[in-house]
Amino acid sequence: MSGFILPKIGFIQVCMDIIKTTSALEQLCARLSGSEFVTVDTEFMRERTYWPKLCLIQVAGEGAEAIIDPMAKGLDLAAFYDLMSNEAILKVFHAARQDIEIFYHASGRIPHPLFDSQVAAMVCGFGDQVGYEALIRRLTGGRVDKGSRFTDWAHRPLSDKQLDYALADVTHLREAYPKLKALLKENGRAHWLAEEMAVLESPATYRTEPEDAWRRMKLRNPSKKVQGILIELAAWRERMAQSRDIPRGRVLKDEVLMAIAAHPPRTGAELEKIRGVSHGFSRSNIAPGLLESVERGLELAKGDLPVIKSGKPAKPAPGAVAEMLKVVLKLVAEEHGVAARLIASAADIDHIAADDEADVPALHGWRRELYGEQALAMKRGELCLILENNRPKLIPRS
Numbered sequence: 001m002s003g004f005i006l007p008k009i010g011f012i013q014v015c016m017d018i019i020k021t022t023s024a025l026e027q028l029c030a031r032l033s034g035s036e037f038v039t040v041d042t043e044f045m046r047e048r049t050y051w052p053k054l055c056l057i058q059v060a061g062e063g064a065e066a067i068i069d070p071m072a073k074g075l076d077l078a079a080f081y082d083l084m085s086n087e088a089i090l091k092v093f094h095a096a097r098q099d100i101e102i103f104y105h106a107s108g109r110i111p112h113p114l115f116d117s118q119v120a121a122m123v124c125g126f127g128d129q130v131g132y133e134a135l136i137r138r139l140t141g142g143r144v145d146k147g148s149r150f151t152d153w154a155h156r157p158l159s160d161k162q163l164d165y166a167l168a169d170v171t172h173l174r175e176a177y178p179k180l181k182a183l184l185k186e187n188g189r190a191h192w193l194a195e196e197m198a199v200l201e202s203p204a205t206y207r208t209e210p211e212d213a214w215r216r217m218k219l220r221n222p223s224k225k226v227q228g229i230l231i232e233l234a235a236w237r238e239r240m241a242q243s244r245d246i247p248r249g250r251v252l253k254d255e256v257l258m259a260i261a262a263h264p265p266r267t268g269a270e271l272e273k274i275r276g277v278s279h280g281f282s283r284s285n286i287a288p289g290l291l292e293s294v295e296r297g298l299e300l301a302k303g304d305l306p307v308i309k310s311g312k313p314a315k316p317a318p319g320a321v322a323e324m325l326k327v328v329l330k331l332v333a334e335e336h337g338v339a340a341r342l343i344a345s346a347a348d349i350d351h352i353a354a355d356d357e358a359d360v361p362a363l364h365g366w367r368r369e370l371y372g373e374q375a376l377a378m379k380r381g382e383l384c385l386i387l388e389n390n391r392p393k394l395i396p397r398s
Helices: 022-032 078-084 097-107 117-123 132-140 160-187 190-200 210-216 224-244 254-262 287-300 319-336 346-354 365-379
Strands: 037-045 053-061 064-068 090-093 114-116 383-388 391-396
Touching (some): 053 078, 114 117, 224 287, 319 383
Antiparallel strands (some): 053 064
């Protein structure tokens, strides 16, 4: 049947084709709708665009796998998005965030329920540096060919080698998922993963509001005037980038926005005197909008501005406290085989060192259960750090 990956005999692929028509996609999704889980991956390009350009979708389920070409003329992806929303089927990704962002902005829906093998591997003790190839090798013994990783996925036609590479990501993942699931059941950490998946399943994770674009910029104690102008400039640039579908840096780079905010121009002539603004920019059709945003920023600065959250607590604790809590984190991570950076960040530790009730991830949910309580106990003097057989160890204080 055209447009399908036929069932496999053992692990030998019988036939491969690319889904390019709506009817073929609907038949594929109907077939996959009986699967307990499906593995999903995408190939996309975004170097020259603001919005990721979806070039391929790979999906595999029980007895079938396929490559979908979203660039095919007339192809309606509604059936695929319905499959992604089917509550009876678990959607398994590896490093899901960018894939989900694409689906969310294209369809307004987030795949659910969700399983991210990268996060699951960190929860299960594979470390915070394990790559996809190493994970597959350790779980299944399979080998991932990464020879086509730098492909221009928007180019057509794609070679058989490129298509094989793309499809292999979901077929390897189909074999790896049951093993990760078994590990989570064995170590009783499925609820840890569920907390992480709740973040990936939240629409707030993928919203890009222009009014919040300034928060991505590194601001170091700016004056009210500079902050107000940057808030408006960043929002203006974000809207420009979105409407023209170009990277925000192609509109103006961060350092240029900072220079404009520091020396706010009121005319086109003043604008072109700022370093980084190209000659003739003031005569472009976007210059008036930029100057208007400067004026709005100056007005905004006269009122109350959003608080810039620092990565450091307002009243930091002595450095030795944070260093001690880092040792506790390292020991906890090693004991339980969980990636340390998944448990707590350096900023989390600084805040816990300064405040027992700090609102940081490490003091919520499974992270508090695993590490937060131990960190607080160390601060209260209820734990001691000793050396036993030349290895550090935490023990209750007698």
